[in-house]
Amino acid sequence: MTLYLHALRRLRSQIMWFSIGLGVWGAMYIFLFPVMQESMGQIDYPAEILEAFGAGSGNIGDPRVFFDIEFFSLGPSIMAVYAVIAGTGALAGEESAGTMDFIATLPISRRRVFVQKALAVATGAVLVAACTAGIAWIATAPWNDIGGDLTVLDLVVATLAMVPFVLLVAAIGMLLGAVSPSRASAAAWTGGFVVIAYLVVAIASITDSVERFRYLSPYYYTDLPGILEDGLDGAHQAVLWTMIAAVTLAGLHAFEGRELAAERWQWRALFASGTESTMTTGTATGGTPPTPPRSRRGSQRTWLIFVCVLALIGLVAGVLAAGGGESLRASSQQRTLSASGRIDADSATLAAPTTGIAHLVLAREGDEVRQGQVLAWLTSAVDGSEQPVVAPLAGDLTTFTLARGQSVVVGTPVGEVHNLDTLRAVLEVEEKSISTIAAGQRAELTITTLDRRITTHVASIAVHPISEAGTARDKPKYEVRCPLPTDDPRLVIGLRVEARIDRVR
Amino acid sequence: MSAPTSAAVPAIETVRLGKTYAGGTRALADVDLAVTQGHIFGLLGQNGAGKTTLIRILLDMIRPTSGYARVLGADTQRDPVEARRHVGYLPSAPRFYAGMTGAEMIDLAAALREVDLDRAYVERLVDRLDLNPSRVISTLSRGNQQKVGLIAVLATKPEVVMLDEPTSGLDPLMQEEVLTIVREVAQDGRTVFFSSHLLHEVEHICDRAAVLRDGELVGVFDLAAERRLAVRQVVVTFDAPPPKSALAAIEGARVLARDGARVTFGLTGEVDTLVKALAAYHVRELEAHAPTLEDFFFTLYRGDAPDDSLPTGTMA
Numbered sequence: 001m002t003l004y005l006h007a008l009r010r011l012r013s014q015i016m017w018f019s020i021g022l023g024v025w026g027a028m029y030i031f032l033f034p035v036m037q038e039s040m041g042q043i044d045y046p047a048e049i050l051e052a053f054g055a056g057s058g059n060i061g062d063p064r065v066f067f068d069i070e071f072f073s074l075g076p077s078i079m080a081v082y083a084v085i086a087g088t089g090a091l092a093g094e095e096s097a098g099t100m101d102f103i104a105t106l107p108i109s110r111r112r113v114f115v116q117k118a119l120a121v122a123t124g125a126v127l128v129a130a131c132t133a134g135i136a137w138i139a140t141a142p143w144n145d146i147g148g149d150l151t152v153l154d155l156v157v158a159t160l161a162m163v164p165f166v167l168l169v170a171a172i173g174m175l176l177g178a179v180s181p182s183r184a185s186a187a188a189w190t191g192g193f194v195v196i197a198y199l200v201v202a203i204a205s206i207t208d209s210v211e212r213f214r215y216l217s218p219y220y221y222t223d224l225p226g227i228l229e230d231g232l233d234g235a236h237q238a239v240l241w242t243m244i245a246a247v248t249l250a251g252l253h254a255f256e257g258r259e260l261a262a263e264r265w266q267w268r269a270l271f272a273s274g275t276e277s278t279m280t281t282g283t284a285t286g287g288t289p290p291t292p293p294r295s296r297r298g299s300q301r302t303w304l305i306f307v308c309v310l311a312l313i314g315l316v317a318g319v320l321a322a323g324g325g326e327s328l329r330a331s332s333q334q335r336t337l338s339a340s341g342r343i344d345a346d347s348a349t350l351a352a353p354t355t356g357i358a359h360l361v362l363a364r365e366g367d368e369v370r371q372g373q374v375l376a377w378l379t380s381a382v383d384g385s386e387q388p389v390v391a392p393l394a395g396d397l398t399t400f401t402l403a404r405g406q407s408v409v410v411g412t413p414v415g416e417v418h419n420l421d422t423l424r425a426v427l428e429v430e431e432k433s434i435s436t437i438a439a440g441q442r443a444e445l446t447i448t449t450l451d452r453r454i455t456t457h458v459a460s461i462a463v464h465p466i467s468e469a470g471t472a473r474d475k476p477k478y479e480v481r482c483p484l485p486t487d488d489p490r491l492v493i494g495l496r497v498e499a500r501i502d503r504v505r
Numbered sequence: 506m507s508a509p510t511s512a513a514v515p516a517i518e519t520v521r522l523g524k525t526y527a528g529g530t531r532a533l534a535d536v537d538l539a540v541t542q543g544h545i546f547g548l549l550g551q552n553g554a555g556k557t558t559l560i561r562i563l564l565d566m567i568r569p570t571s572g573y574a575r576v577l578g579a580d581t582q583r584d585p586v587e588a589r590r591h592v593g594y595l596p597s598a599p600r601f602y603a604g605m606t607g608a609e610m611i612d613l614a615a616a617l618r619e620v621d622l623d624r625a626y627v628e629r630l631v632d633r634l635d636l637n638p639s640r641v642i643s644t645l646s647r648g649n650q651q652k653v654g655l656i657a658v659l660a661t662k663p664e665v666v667m668l669d670e671p672t673s674g675l676d677p678l679m680q681e682e683v684l685t686i687v688r689e690v691a692q693d694g695r696t697v698f699f700s701s702h703l704l705h706e707v708e709h710i711c712d713r714a715a716v717l718r719d720g721e722l723v724g725v726f727d728l729a730a731e732r733r734l735a736v737r738q739v740v741v742t743f744d745a746p747p748p749k750s751a752l753a754a755i756e757g758a759r760v761l762a763r764d765g766a767r768v769t770f771g772l773t774g775e776v777d778t779l780v781k782a783l784a785a786y787h788v789r790e791l792e793a794h795a796p797t798l799e800d801f802f803f804t805l806y807r808g809d810a811p812d813d814s815l816p817t818g819t820m821a
Contacts, residue, residue: 260566
């Protein structure tokens with residue numbers, strides 16, 4: 001364990017600075033969120049942009065979406081920098097710095113060197129995540145009233161869920177460090193790999209034609225994009241941990257076969273079943289003829305163990321993540337769905353029934369009208385006939401521009417009727433979430449401009465997606481309607497509404 | 506810990522050891538060596554001759570492409586941990602962790618080997634090598650860094666000490682001190698395997714020395730035996746040339762050349778006999794030459810066989 005402690009000691013400044021940096025950065029968002037919620041809630045970000053940052057529902061006023069976008073989209077990349085530094089530093093770094101001479105000549109096996117180094121890097125990753133969570137979320141807990149259903153525990157769990165990703169990157173760093181000529185080249189290749197993995201997922205999430213390629217990126221299986229909203233997936237975590245195990249074992253194999261301080265690419269170390277050594281058995285004079293090295297003799301058995309260990313780790317990780325990830329998902333998915341929209345009501349536009357002159361006007365703007373009520377008479381310029389302007393539905397005549405003697409062309413809008421008894425919030429909900437809500441579910445609305453909260457329910461969910469002229473959307477949204485009280489004159493049509501709808505259990 | 510190794514087992518043994526790198530560069534070819542325990546064994550060769558490659562194979566840092574090597578009986582590939590257990594290694598130009606002081610590095614070396622440090626011994630070495638161990642290593646000169654490395658290796662009292670160019674970067678006074686320390690290690694019954702391109706230091710302290718050229722073992726010299734048996738040349742200048750017969754009768758000395766009053770003797774016996782025999786004549790000048798390893802070395806490096814006029818080494 002001495003080497004483990006030594007390796008951990010070498011990492012202590014990395015661990016400290018990454019923890020402080022990430023922790024302070026996260027804490028900053030805790031304090032900024034209430035301020036930003038007000039201003040950002042007003043902005044309609046394009047759904048594609050939000051999705052690229054892992055925000056599914058696109059409602060940035062929701063704390064889950066906010067922290068997903070602001071912290072958990074970039075946070076893993078910063079953690080990945082730690083992983084690259086620590087992973088490539090563990091072995092390749094010692095070699096490039098010349099200190100490997102010192103480690104490699106200790107009376108311990110290469111396997112033990114690798115394992116103790118890997119454990120130190122992993123411990124560092126856990127410490128960085130834990131300290132970050134401590135500084136960013138736990139230390140700020142007294143001020144941590146971010147609203148919504150996002151708890152400190154959710155943030156802590158999500159932060160710790162970055163650890164497997166860090167482990168994978170670090171393992172890749174150690175593997176590349178064991179085959180590449182120097183630490184610099186190992187770091188460059190590992191960093192490049194992380195960037196590509198990240199870009200593949202980001203691009204695949206906004207471009208539907210390449211969506212399937214996201215399965216190629218290990219980043220996808222970390223569940224980090226949108227982790228607060230969507231939680232962890234057992235199968236994904238199984239894939240991820242299997243990758244971590246496979247890369248780590250491959251790295252160990254390569255390191256055992258590596259020629260230290262040789263400063264060249266050594267892919268052979270990865271594929272060779274042991275060392276390249278061949279023995280001139282029998283030609284040795286005098287002494288007993290040497291037997292082949294152990295690694296060569298036991299290569300078949302090594303591979304068998306390799307496969308078994310991988311299968312076992314994948315299985316265990318899947319089961320654990322399915323259970324453990326449930327807590328995060330339980331807190332995010334089973335409670336509420338956030339959505340946004342605007343206030344609306346049943347309405348109709350009044351159009352001129354003919355081209356002609358208004359010779360009789362029977363109503364004024366602001367009048368309450370009945371369905372079928374005649375509001376004006378026009379004299380047609382075409383055939384001289386009398387034609388009425390009729391209210392198509394009961395409600396308030398919110399606008400009415402027709403004046404006596406005014407001439408109009410057929411079809412010209414002359415007024416609007418809104419039925420304020422049908423005042424409602426119309427929310428847009430994505431296809432993937434539509435099945436989690438139902439009519440009758442409680443809905444908590446916030447009208448941000450009025451700073452008013454209203455508790456209501458889901459009245460109806462549209463059976464057709466919202467059509468958008470000219471664009472064929474692959475990810476349709478559906479209208480969800482919630483009734484609003486009619487007694488508050490400040491609730492006017494067009495106001496923006498943030499909503500949190502109880503999901504169906 | 507393993508059972509004490511029998512003294513009969515060579516400290517280091519290589520059998521037809523060869524190493525060809527992936528690119529086809531041959532670094533070592535069929536090297537057969539045996540280093541007796543308690544000896545100081547020199548490994549001579551110019552840069553690139555394969556000295557470091559050989560040491561790295563012994564430490565299992567790199568793997569041979571033919572043959573095998575053993576350290577205290579343990580195969581370097583089959584049982585690398587056992588082979589390394591009793592080895593202390595000082596690389597040429599050792600490098601250290603940033604920000605560490607000499608004392609910390611020496612402690613770390615012992616801690617990682619899980620050996621209890623002989624503090625008194627460390628202090629003695631620090632004093633003798635005139636090192637300030639509380640300074641951060643990176644602020645030390647090249648020579649002082651070398652001292653830190655040497656003390657870190659010796660402090661754990663390994664059975665086999667492998668030193669790759671240990672005196673490089675040291676001033677002559679310190680070189681002497683290091684060689685004295687190396688001798689003490691051998692007097693302690695431990696083995697020193699010592700690579701160098703400096704002939705004189707190898708010649709002075711080594712029991713045996715191997716010469717490598719382009720990865721091939723050119724020869725192994727028994728320097729201890731040579732020091733005892735070496736034929737010295739003594740050049741005597743007389744006032745007047747003495748009679749031939751008188752000179753021929755001296756026991757253990759043979760006239761190699763005569764140039765008037767200047768006579769060159771080849772000496773196989775004691776110098777004393779010659780001096781007493783010459784007492785009858787008036788000697789103006791007397792010079793004695795011991796043939797050096799350097800003579801061999803340069804002959805070997807030219808690719809020729811050793812010159813006949815020089816004493817023959819014990820060829821392996």
